Amino acid sequence: MGLTGSAMGKAMVMQAMIFRAEPAESLRIQALDDFTLIFHRRSGLTHLVTAPAPEILAILQEAPLNRDELLARLGERYDLEDASPAALDARLAELIAVGLVEVQ
Amino acid sequence: MGRVVNDAMPLVRALRDPASTGTLDAAGWTALLAMARAEQLIGTLACRLDGLPMPAAAKRILAEARSSAIEQRRAALWEAEAARRSLVGLDCPIVLLKGTAFAAAGLTAGLGRSIGDLDILVPRERIAEVEAALLAAGWEWVKPDPYDDAYYRKWMHELPPLIHRERDRMIDVHHTILPLTAKPTPDASALFAESAALENGLRVLSPNDMIVHAAAHLFADGELAGGLRNLWDIHCLITEFGSDGLAARAERHQLGDAVARALRQANDLYGTPIPESRRTRDRADRLYRRRLLARDGWGRPTQRVLRFGFFVRSHWLRMPPAMLGRHLWTKWRKGHRPA
Amino acid sequence: MSETPPPDQPDGDAPGTTRRRALMLGAVGASAIVSIRPALAQTQASVVNCEIPVPDAGRAGSYIAADGSVVPAGTPGAFPPASLPFKGQDVKTALSGGQLPGTTYEQNQAYVKYIRRLQSGTSGFTCFASLQMPRG
Amino acid sequence: MRIGPVGFRVGSDWRAPIAELERLYADYPVPEGGIPDFNVRLFAARPWRRLLRPAVVLGGDFVLPEAAPLPLAQGLLAAEMAMNLQMALGQRRYLLLHASAVERDGRALLMTGLSGAGKSTLAALLAARGWRLMGDEFALVDPASGLIHAFPRLVSLKNEAIEVVRAAVPGGRFGPLIAGTPKGDIRHLVPQTQSIARMAEPAQPALILFPRFGFEPAQRALRASEVFVRLTQASTNYVALGERGFEAMVRLVREVPARAIDYPNADAALAQVEALWGES
Numbered sequence: 001m002g003l004t005g006s007a008m009g010k011a012m013v014m015q016a017m018i019f020r021a022e023p024a025e026s027l028r029i030q031a032l033d034d035f036t037l038i039f040h041r042r043s044g045l046t047h048l049v050t051a052p053a054p055e056i057l058a059i060l061q062e063a064p065l066n067r068d069e070l071l072a073r074l075g076e077r078y079d080l081e082d083a084s085p086a087a088l089d090a091r092l093a094e095l096i097a098v099g100l101v102e103v104q
Numbered sequence: 105m106g107r108v109v110n111d112a113m114p115l116v117r118a119l120r121d122p123a124s125t126g127t128l129d130a131a132g133w134t135a136l137l138a139m140a141r142a143e144q145l146i147g148t149l150a151c152r153l154d155g156l157p158m159p160a161a162a163k164r165i166l167a168e169a170r171s172s173a174i175e176q177r178r179a180a181l182w183e184a185e186a187a188r189r190s191l192v193g194l195d196c197p198i199v200l201l202k203g204t205a206f207a208a209a210g211l212t213a214g215l216g217r218s219i220g221d222l223d224i225l226v227p228r229e230r231i232a233e234v235e236a237a238l239l240a241a242g243w244e245w246v247k248p249d250p251y252d253d254a255y256y257r258k259w260m261h262e263l264p265p266l267i268h269r270e271r272d273r274m275i276d277v278h279h280t281i282l283p284l285t286a287k288p289t290p291d292a293s294a295l296f297a298e299s300a301a302l303e304n305g306l307r308v309l310s311p312n313d314m315i316v317h318a319a320a321h322l323f324a325d326g327e328l329a330g331g332l333r334n335l336w337d338i339h340c341l342i343t344e345f346g347s348d349g350l351a352a353r354a355e356r357h358q359l360g361d362a363v364a365r366a367l368r369q370a371n372d373l374y375g376t377p378i379p380e381s382r383r384t385r386d387r388a389d390r391l392y393r394r395r396l397l398a399r400d401g402w403g404r405p406t407q408r409v410l411r412f413g414f415f416v417r418s419h420w421l422r423m424p425p426a427m428l429g430r431h432l433w434t435k436w437r438k439g440h441r442p443a
Numbered sequence: 444m445s446e447t448p449p450p451d452q453p454d455g456d457a458p459g460t461t462r463r464r465a466l467m468l469g470a471v472g473a474s475a476i477v478s479i480r481p482a483l484a485q486t487q488a489s490v491v492n493c494e495i496p497v498p499d500a501g502r503a504g505s506y507i508a509a510d511g512s513v514v515p516a517g518t519p520g521a522f523p524p525a526s527l528p529f530k531g532q533d534v535k536t537a538l539s540g541g542q543l544p545g546t547t548y549e550q551n552q553a554y555v556k557y558i559r560r561l562q563s564g565t566s567g568f569t570c571f572a573s574l575q576m577p578r579g
Numbered sequence: 580m581r582i583g584p585v586g587f588r589v590g591s592d593w594r595a596p597i598a599e600l601e602r603l604y605a606d607y608p609v610p611e612g613g614i615p616d617f618n619v620r621l622f623a624a625r626p627w628r629r630l631l632r633p634a635v636v637l638g639g640d641f642v643l644p645e646a647a648p649l650p651l652a653q654g655l656l657a658a659e660m661a662m663n664l665q666m667a668l669g670q671r672r673y674l675l676l677h678a679s680a681v682e683r684d685g686r687a688l689l690m691t692g693l694s695g696a697g698k699s700t701l702a703a704l705l706a707a708r709g710w711r712l713m714g715d716e717f718a719l720v721d722p723a724s725g726l727i728h729a730f731p732r733l734v735s736l737k738n739e740a741i742e743v744v745r746a747a748v749p750g751g752r753f754g755p756l757i758a759g760t761p762k763g764d765i766r767h768l769v770p771q772t773q774s775i776a777r778m779a780e781p782a783q784p785a786l787i788l789f790p791r792f793g794f795e796p797a798q799r800a801l802r803a804s805e806v807f808v809r810l811t812q813a814s815t816n817y818v819a820l821g822e823r824g825f826e827a828m829v830r831l832v833r834e835v836p837a838r839a840i841d842y843p844n845a846d847a848a849l850a851q852v853e854a855l856w857g858e859s
Contacts, residue, residue: 028822030829035804039825043182044175044818045271046479046811046825048804052466053475078466087468094476097242097270099186130613134588138618141640161586161614168671175821270478402590402620403640479811481818494647530647532761 014067014089018104019096021060027100029054040100047098052078052091057100064104067092109135109401112332115143116373116397119336122152133162135401142403143332144218147173151216173216180204180219183273187222188306190241194233198306199225199299201278201317205308206337213340217333221265221274225309227296228279235263235277243268243275281317281357288358290320311345312353319366320359323392328414331396332373338366339374347378369393494528495561497554509549511556522550534558583719583730583778584672586610587662591621592629596654603655603733603754603767606775617641617665621657624648637661641668649760656757656765659733666717666730667815673719673728674820674827677813678787680713680727681705686785687727688856689718689835691813697792700740701848703768707747708849712774713782722823725830726781731774733767741766743845786859787837788852794841796851806837 028039036054038047052074059065059073071088074080095101114136118125128136140146150166150173158166184204191198199205201223206214226234243266262278280292298310309317315338322334342350347367354363368385369392370376395414398407405411469475498505498513505513506521514521529543537543538558542551580587580600587610591597610616620638623629633651637643639661649657666675678691679702688705690698699715706712713729721728733754736744741764745751754767789801789809801809810828811817817824836859842848 028825032803032807032832034802037804037807037825037829039822041822042178042185044178044821045182046818048477048479048808050475052468055466074466074468077463079463081465081467082469084468084471086471090471090473091468091475094474098476098478099182099189102189133614134618137614138640159612159614161610161612161616164672165614165616171821171823172671172819175819178821270480272481402618404620404638477808479808479818528647530761 014092015085016066018064018066019060019070019092020064020102020104021057021095022100022102024061027057038100040098043099045098047100053095053100056091056095060101109139110406111394111397112139112143112399113397114401115139115145115149115332115399118149119145119152120374122156125153125156125158130159131401133159137162137165138401138403139399142399142405144330145333145336147176147216147218148333148336149216170216173218176219177207177214177217179273180207180222183222183268183271183275184208184224184306185304186241186268186271187224187238187275188304191234191237192305194230194237196226196230196234197296197299199296200302200306200308201225201281202321202337205314206340208302208306209308211340212344213337215340217337221276223276223278225278225281225292225295228292231263231277231279238266238275238277242270246274281320282359288320288362290316290357290359294356311341312350313357315341315345315347315350315366316354316357316359316363319354319363320357323362323365328392328395332399335366335370335373335396339370339376342367342370342376342378347382351382365389365392369396373397494530495534495558496528497525497557499561507550507553507557509553509556511553511558511560513557522553525554529554529558580604580607581610582607582662582732583714584728585617585666585670585730586615587617587619587665588615589619589621589658589662591635591654591658592623593621593633593635593651593654595651596621596635596658599655599754600658603752603769606769606772617662617669619658619661619665621654621661637664639665641665643668653757653760655754655767656760659735659767662732663716670719670816671819673721674824675814675816676718676720676810677716677815678718679715680718680729680782681710682713682727682729682780682782683710683856685782687713687718687782688786688788688852689727689784690788690790691718691810692789692791695737695792696790697740697842697845697848698790699734699736700744700845701790701852703734703736703740703744704747704845704849705852706771706774707744711777712770713778720784720827720831721781722820722827724781725784725827725834727784728781729774729778731770731778733769736766736768738763744768784831784835786856787831787835788855789837789839790848791839791841792848793843795843796847797841798838798851798855801837801839803832806832 022040022042026041028041030037035048035050038049038054040047055074055078056070059070059077065073067085067088071083071085075083092101096103114132118136125136137146140149146166146169150169153166154170180203184200188198200208203214203217203219204222206217207219246265246267261280261283262276265274265276267274281290281295282288295309295313298313299307300310301307308314318334318338318341322328322331322338350363351360354360364382367376367378367382368389371378371383372389372393373396391410394407395410398405398411400406496503497507502513504516504524506516506518506523508514508518508521533543537551537555542548543554546554589597589600618640621635622638624634624636628634634648635651635654635657636648637657637660641664643664676689676691678689679698680687680689681702682688690701692698702712702715712731712734713727714731715734716732717730719728719730741756745753748768752769757765787806807828810832817828820827838855840848840851840855842851
């Protein structure tokens with residue numbers, strides 16, 4: 001990826017990307033309370049996540065999307081209180097870093 | 105406690121002829137399992153002995169070793185995938201080496217094998233880009249020492265080791281298969297040219313190059329620590345792919361002697377099929393054999409003097425004498441005394 | 444086994460949900476993921492009886508600067524290496540505000556900074572990491 | 580020797596630590612089929628250190644490179660530590676929790692917490708009041724059944740706890756007082772007869788406590804996610820077990836109630852534990 005340069009440049013790069021989630025059969029998801037456990041079969045790693053990570057994964061598992069499509073889809077399903085692209089980029093970057101989402 | 109076990113032959117016998125474990129008593133199993141753990145071959149042994157009759161306790165311990173090997177394999181393949189995702193934008197060939205390559209390519213050498221660090225090979229001219237991309241994706245330097253760093257960059261065949269800050273896993277990025285200071289100079293571009301792509305775009309060496317690399321690691325570089333495992337890799341690769349064209353390939357990488365010795369040792373210890381013409385032993389073969397087998401029934405290293413000899417030799421092989429002197433002097437001034 | 448194993452699904456997304464659930468994307472700097480890391484051995488052996496050399500063996504003889512970095516021997520203002528490795532228990536005490544044995548105030552500060560900067564792979568790191576574990 | 584379901588073989592360059600182990604572990608069975616799960620070796624750092632200022636290096640199938648040697652007078656402690664280390668680094672059959680466990684009516688109470696939280700002491704005191712001690716250091720969760728398996732090694736008592744437990748267990752068999760260890764004074768207690776005789780009996784986990792010593796009595800319920808994180812931190816093999824570990828841990832945090840308790844002294848703690856046990 002080599003994401004360097006300004007935050008503006010980074011946001012533009014994120015905008016052009018298509019994101020794909022690990023397939024449902026690779027994940028064991030257990031909602032506990034405010035937190036949800038995700039066991040990732042492929043890596044053997046466990047992640048403790050909060051909203052909106054499970055919601056993002058569920059939508060991307062239906063079909064790969066770019067960031068704006070994803071934001072729109074989240075807005076259709078949920079009452080989004082802060083529909084900020086920058087915040088969504090930050091959530092996607094976290095999911096990419098742990099390998100639950102991949103850039104296509 | 106029964107007879108004293110003072111070399112690793114019980115382990116070699118069990119790997120070579122699994123049914124031979126049928127005659128082991130409790131003390132024999134105890135020694136076998138201890139030395140297999142010490143040589144990091146217990147997962148391999150577990151796969152070899154799977155399904156054979158054995159005492160319940162041994163069965164249970166080997167079943168645990170097998171499932172542990174499965175988890176190690178999973179982690180190793182995920183680490184390769186993480187590196188692939190971090191480097192995909194560079195459009196640079198990434199060749200997996202050693203255990204991860206065997207597992208990714210589904211080779212018998214990968215069955216039950218313990219896998220530690222991720223080793224990859226990239227073209228030398230791309231190594232700075234690879235380094236930058238890995239640092240951007242969460243890997244960090246293990247050693248900040250400037251002498252070691254300069255030493256690595258100038259003379260080694262790899263970047264100083266990096267570790268991932270979240271997953272605690274190390275990656276070694278090589279650009280060839282021997283240090284630049286060693287006498288043989290393998291043909292790195294030939295390694296890439298003959299490598300094969302896996303489904304995900306990562307690559308593995310050709311079978312002959314895998315054997316050459318394993319032999320180089322064993323006899324032209326290392327101090328033979330963990331040698332039985334390396335030799336088992338070589339045994340599996342030759343059994344699976346044969347040794348056609350291997351001699352010529354080894355010569356191309358200037359590693360004919362190391363490969364010839366590896367073949368003889370593998371044949372001698374594991375019964376690896378090799379051509380009759382390549383079985384003529386030299387006088388050093390017996391020393392190598394003793395060093396490879398230096399392990400007792402408690403899993404303890406034996407043959408201290410011989411081990412030390414091979415330790416010195418490993419440094420000798422990696423660099424010319426003047427440079428070796430300089431290296432050891434620098435290390436000594438910094439208080440690095442041999443243990 | 445529980446009689447009704449919980450479904451492998453995040454709650455709240457059930458089809459047919461009529462009222463839309465509120466969702467926050469959160470702040471840019473916030474974090475929505477914590478990964479479970481392999482815990483190091485947290486037995487008595489590792490935590491209290493392990494040792495941390497200052498500096499590590501690969502850099503023995505070098506001095507420790509006030510900011511905890513390793514500098515060449517004799518660097519003005521830096522501290523000579525510790526003569527013996529520190530025990531886990533001493534380091535634990537020092538990390539919570541105590542003083543490492545045989546050190547002056549400034550030397551202690553520098554050593555503690557060095558220890559905090561230890562990286563994985565450096566000798567003493569597993570010891571330091573196990574001291575950092577919330578339980579031991 | 581066998582402790583719970585795990586067999587050990589201990590070898591030493593010196594006779595003394597072995598003699599102490601033989602005395603204290605006299606009632607324990609041998610490893611299943613004579614084949615141990617783990618090997619422990621106590622050896623001299625240098626050949627001459629066998630006699631001259633003898634120092635014991637902890638060796639075995641699994642070792643930590645940075646463990647410091649102990650003086651020979653602490654050989655028993657070295658053996659115990661090396662055995663714990665094999666479990667912490669090498670155990671793959673059970674999910675290993677760094678917790679003490681006691682049993683009553685087939686149900687297990689687990690106690691885990693920071694060093695000095697009193698999990699060993701509380702377990703020893705509960706055992707003196709009729710509970711079966713399942714272990715003071717490790718509780719083993721069977722991923723297949725969810726049951727807790729016992730690991731009743733010698734109870735390791737530290738500093739003030741030594742006298743507290745000696746007073747509570749008048750006929751107790753103790754090891755020698757090992758003074759001046761990195762953790763202060765240590766004395767080992769042989770678990771009671773029923774603890775060793777019934778060590779193959781697993782128990783259903785019923786309550787998880789996170790005790791904290793030195794505070795006014797207080798307690799609070801913990802959320803499943805917090806319990807999950809705390810228990811994964813208290814486990815040395817959670818990640819290594821992969822999906823089996825995940826399943827076992829999820830089941831534990833979903834099915835077993837957990838409480839954090841603060842206590843000022845042993846009597847208050849025992850009263851709190853008995854009260855919570857009555858509710859669970």
